[in-house]
Amino acid sequence: MTGNKIKLEWIVNDSSRKSTLKRRRAGIFKKAGDLSTLCDVEIGVLVYSQDEDDLAVWPSYGHMKQMFERFLSIPIVERSEKMTTYEGLLTQRVTQETHKNNMEKKNNDKKEIQEIMNQIFEGDKLMQLEERERARRQHALRSTDTLAPAPRPRMIEVDEAFQAHTSTEATCIEQLMNDNWFIETMALNQDMPGPSGVSDMGMPSGSVVDRMNGDNEEDLPEDLNAFFPHIYSP
Amino acid sequence: MTGNKIKLEWIVNDSSRKSTLKRRRAGIFKKAGDLSTLCDVEIGVLVYSQDEDDLAVWPSYGHMKQMFERFLSIPIVERSEKMTTYEGLLTQRVTQETHKNNMEKKNNDKKEIQEIMNQIFEGDKLMQLEERERARRQHALRSTDTLAPAPRPRMIEVDEAFQAHTSTEATCIEQLMNDNWFIETMALNQDMPGPSGVSDMGMPSGSVVDRMNGDNEEDLPEDLNAFFPHIYSP
DNA sequence: AGGACCCATATTTGGTCGAC
DNA sequence: GTCGACCAAATATGGGTCCT
Incomplete structure (x- = not known):
């Protein structure tokens, strides 16, 4: 009845999946905001739903872009x-x-290749990637049947x-x-009811963590308000 | 005692902030994974802690890069x-x-400018951004006192x-x-104990959401295993 | 369909303790 | 001091209901 626990697997029901996506995405965004406040960290979240064909980003496009930049550097x-x-x-x-849908499968496989390629040619400049993407998008087709996720x-x-x-x-x-x-x-x-399970999973001590060494330290205007009064107002 | 509620503000205590970062970051990563499974969405999370000077990403570098690409397109x-x-x-x-630390403040202000600039010149090609970043990093200095977050x-x-x-x-x-x-x-x-508060906050119906229109649909090899047996094995 | 609420349970998380 | 375990309070979230 209420307070239901669901299995960690693709939600078949179309509407409940949709609503779950919304709820949990909102939840994650909220948590992201909290974390950024609590620990003074920059955090960006990107959610691309193939199902609904929409892209959601936190906290903003500009911010995210900046993170990309740092990430790539x-x-x-x-x-x-x-x-x-x-x-x-x-x-x-x-x-x-x-639910196997050949069309989807095909699509997915292609994406897989793409991903692998990206990893293999990791050294590629993003511009090349952008270029490639643009080219791809040109003769891009969209499988309209969102039937199966595969x-x-x-x-x-x-x-x-x-x-x-x-x-x-x-x-x-x-x-x-x-x-x-x-x-x-x-x-x-996943689902195995480990007593308390992994406590720091998703973030092994120093792993999956890349340290940055350089941070900038240039000079800057005294009063940002003078430059961007409507945006920046300390 | 136990099950403590904390205010939604920067955590002053150094060690507890650190541990909170780890915990919550792991929590977010887990939720991200769950969401991606439940709703078959692609999701990327990037957390850059200035405090610890580390960058964490989910689910992977390559995956993230691909999302960047899509994002920028x-x-x-x-x-x-x-x-x-x-x-x-x-x-x-x-x-x-x-806790105001002038050094930090200065640093932050500079970053702010940077951010604003990025938003203003949103149309910039990422390559330019990369270029700029690289240049910046060259004569970059790092303020070693991680004292205050400001x-x-x-x-x-x-x-x-x-x-x-x-x-x-x-x-x-x-x-x-x-x-x-x-x-x-x-x-x-934030903190105001709204009964149940905003239910879909962080994700207003169709807002903060950018829809994509094109997806690719090219041809691809029949058996990916043939190409990447050690990586791809369906 | 889609959104706002309600509510009972499922999860997450803070503070603490003990081992390494 | 870092990590894992514990435990109770704090949240998140599924599902139902009632609207629009």
């Missing part, structure tokens, strides 16, 4: 990557009711923390930790 | 933007204990949903809704 060499197939656990999670394969990629000046022998340990984390997360995190 | 003209100063409410929220001014910018083919008279209404949403969110969302 991270030297690739400073990051080690480990890929793992997420799919096995996904399918397991998505149990039976696998448990499409995904992957998880764990970025590991590397300090250029940090001893490299920590690497092995880090990797193990990630392994551990990954397994635990995938296993417990 | 949204034609600017299809989006209307409304800016509002977030600061008044922020300061109100961050009440007294305003409730830095922020802004919120509400992107509104616009379909090129959608009637434009909806605009006014949309804006009003956003206004309403913004006010409600800022007011109730």
